[in-house]
Amino acid sequence: MTEPHLNLIDGTWLPGDHLTENRNPSDLSDLIGLYAAGTAADVDRATAAATAVLPGWQRQGPQVRADLLERIATQIEARAAEIGTMLAREEGKILPEAIAETRRAAQIFRFYAGEALRIPGEALASVRPGVDVEVTREPLGVVGLITPWNFPIAIPAWKIAPALAYGNAVVMKPADLVPGTAHLLAQIIHDAGCPAGLFNLVMGPGSVVGQAIVENPGIAALSFTGSVQTGRAIARAGLEGMKKLQLEMGGKNPMVVLDDADLEVAVAASLNGAFFSTGQRCTASSRLIVQAGIHDAFVTELGRQMQALRVGPALEAASQIGPVASAAQLQGNLRYVDLARSEGCEVIGGEVLTLPTEGHFQRPALFLNATNQMRVAREEIFGPCAAVIRVQDFDEALTVANDSPFGLSAGICTTSLRHARNFRRGARAGMVMVNLPTAGVDYHVPFGGTKGSSYGSREQGRHAVEFYTTVKTAYGFAG
Ligand SMILES: NC(=O)C1=CN([C@@H]2O[C@H](COP(=O)(O)OP(=O)(O)OC[C@H]3O[C@@H](n4cnc5c(N)ncnc54)[C@H](OP(=O)(O)O)[C@@H]3O)[C@@H](O)[C@H]2O)C=CC1
Numbered sequence: 001m002t003e004p005h006l007n008l009i010d011g012t013w014l015p016g017d018h019l020t021e022n023r024n025p026s027d028l029s030d031l032i033g034l035y036a037a038g039t040a041a042d043v044d045r046a047t048a049a050a051t052a053v054l055p056g057w058q059r060q061g062p063q064v065r066a067d068l069l070e071r072i073a074t075q076i077e078a079r080a081a082e083i084g085t086m087l088a089r090e091e092g093k094i095l096p097e098a099i100a101e102t103r104r105a106a107q108i109f110r111f112y113a114g115e116a117l118r119i120p121g122e123a124l125a126s127v128r129p130g131v132d133v134e135v136t137r138e139p140l141g142v143v144g145l146i147t148p149w150n151f152p153i154a155i156p157a158w159k160i161a162p163a164l165a166y167g168n169a170v171v172m173k174p175a176d177l178v179p180g181t182a183h184l185l186a187q188i189i190h191d192a193g194c195p196a197g198l199f200n201l202v203m204g205p206g207s208v209v210g211q212a213i214v215e216n217p218g219i220a221a222l223s224f225t226g227s228v229q230t231g232r233a234i235a236r237a238g239l240e241g242m243k244k245l246q247l248e249m250g251g252k253n254p255m256v257v258l259d260d261a262d263l264e265v266a267v268a269a270s271l272n273g274a275f276f277s278t279g280q281r282c283t284a285s286s287r288l289i290v291q292a293g294i295h296d297a298f299v300t301e302l303g304r305q306m307q308a309l310r311v312g313p314a315l316e317a318a319s320q321i322g323p324v325a326s327a328a329q330l331q332g333n334l335r336y337v338d339l340a341r342s343e344g345c346e347v348i349g350g351e352v353l354t355l356p357t358e359g360h361f362q363r364p365a366l367f368l369n370a371t372n373q374m375r376v377a378r379e380e381i382f383g384p385c386a387a388v389i390r391v392q393d394f395d396e397a398l399t400v401a402n403d404s405p406f407g408l409s410a411g412i413c414t415t416s417l418r419h420a421r422n423f424r425r426g427a428r429a430g431m432v433m434v435n436l437p438t439a440g441v442d443y444h445v446p447f448g449g450t451k452g453s454s455y456g457s458r459e460q461g462r463h464a465v466e467f468y469t470t471v472k473t474a475y476g477f478a479g
């Protein structure tokens with residue numbers, strides 16, 4: 001058995017109060033390691049250390065921050081194969097996707113190394129003669145980051161990097177399913193020369209460590225990605241503590257396929273959007289809204305390609321779709337497959353697969369003849385399952401696409417410039433994709449949604465400055 005992996009608090013590796021097992025969802029006999037589960041007292045200690053280090057750190061200015069982020073980026077890149085392997089092993093994403101996600105994390109750190117030197121501000125003349133006004137962006141203080149399991153390095157990266165770039169300190173809790181990638185990232189941040197207490201990793205259950213972060217009065221702001229249910233609970237408790245909030249939650253993302261679409265493009269975008277990463281993306285295309293004229297050809301070709309996808313262990317080169325991340329997630333997916341049948345859908349695929357290694361393998365599923373009022377078309381499943389809804393024309397497609405409690409990403413496949421433009425304008429979603437999967441985003445532009453998908457200002461790109469800073473207005477009279 002390898003050494004247990006500890007929490008990073010105030011620059012020191014500390015044991016928490018017990019150890020939890022991290023197992024490989026592609027092979028449950030593979031024990032990846034033991035990870036320290038922290039306590040509320042660990043969160044208090046981390047927050048106190050973060051508070052103490054901030055004044056000295058902020059006095060050093062942005063070049064020091066940029067240099068630190070650059071060193072972190074370089075190390076992540078250098079260790080992309082090792083980190084990607086850990087990510088694939090603990091989360092179940094296939095290795096090429098896991099390595100690509102790791103490289104994306106490096107790019108994110110590098111992007112914010114540059115942004116640390118570009119913090120915007122304004123100088124204005126006052127309405128009063130002789131007075132100058134300066135509007136600056138100031139750090140918030142200590143920020144609490146609570147991250148999910150489905151992007152175990154990209155999401156921590158796109159929260160940690162702007163938090164540090166804009167002069168804050170961090171207390172982070174990764175999802176309990178994926179401590180290994182977070183621990184590697186914490187090691188890199190520590191080894192890159194991050195001052196003690198500036199970045200703290202506290203692993204452990206959401207109900208203990210997550211809750212303690214949400215309730216700690218020393219934490220000024222919370223950035224969370226995960227389920228709607230947990231996001232709502234964090235919003236209530238966070239507001240009680242008057243914290244600044246940024247919540248990224250679910251999606252039920254529509255992919256509209258019009259009669260005039262290029263069939264090959266539409267099938268490729270839908271296959272990728274609905275099933276890649278085992279459908280475990282908040283941007284997944286879980287509603288395929290298909291115009292009547294192309295419906296049968298589209299469903300036949302998508303069904304054929306979906307059934308041909310090779311589901312297998314994440315580290316095997318032949319695998320195209322890895323396992324579902326956990327037993328609980330698989331059980332949830334299977335309940336939705338049953339529900340689809342009982343709501344009147346014809347189901348293709350969706351069954352549990354028995355492979356040589358014991359893991360959570362499931363064949364992707366299409367729910368045909370769905371309507372937008374069915375629960376399988378309204379609730380986020382977060383698995384390799386997509387509901388197909390037939391519509392008559394563009395107007396109906398747009399109405400159905402917008403009729404959802406969520407509004408994260410929305411896609412359309414069409415060769416009509418007019419339909420593409422009207423969809424971009426009319427879709428009630430934070431991100432719109434034309435002839436592209438609803439999932440798979442760039443790291444240097446805003447990410448986030450409308451309605452039940454997101455709360456607070458956008459993540460990623462230059463827009464992250466809005467969340468991770470507060471505005472100060474300073475007046476001066478020079479005489
Ligand atoms: N939008 C997205 O990107 C994601 C959406 N989901 C959705 O959520 C469903 C369930 O997944 P799940 O992992 O349980 O999502 P959760 O929302 O429970 O978990 C997200 C993060 O919040 C933490 N957390 C849980 N409870 C609390 C709490 N009371 N206070 C503070 N933090 C808490 C979790 O910790 P811990 O892991 O220890 O429980 C994890 O770090 C999925 O089926 C999917 O629908 C899930 C992941 C990402």
Ligand SMILES: O=C(O)CCC(=O)C(=O)O
Nearest residue numbers: 280281282283439440441
């Ligand atoms: O689609 C992507 O690239 C990112 C998706 C994501 O962040 C998520 O599913 O949580």
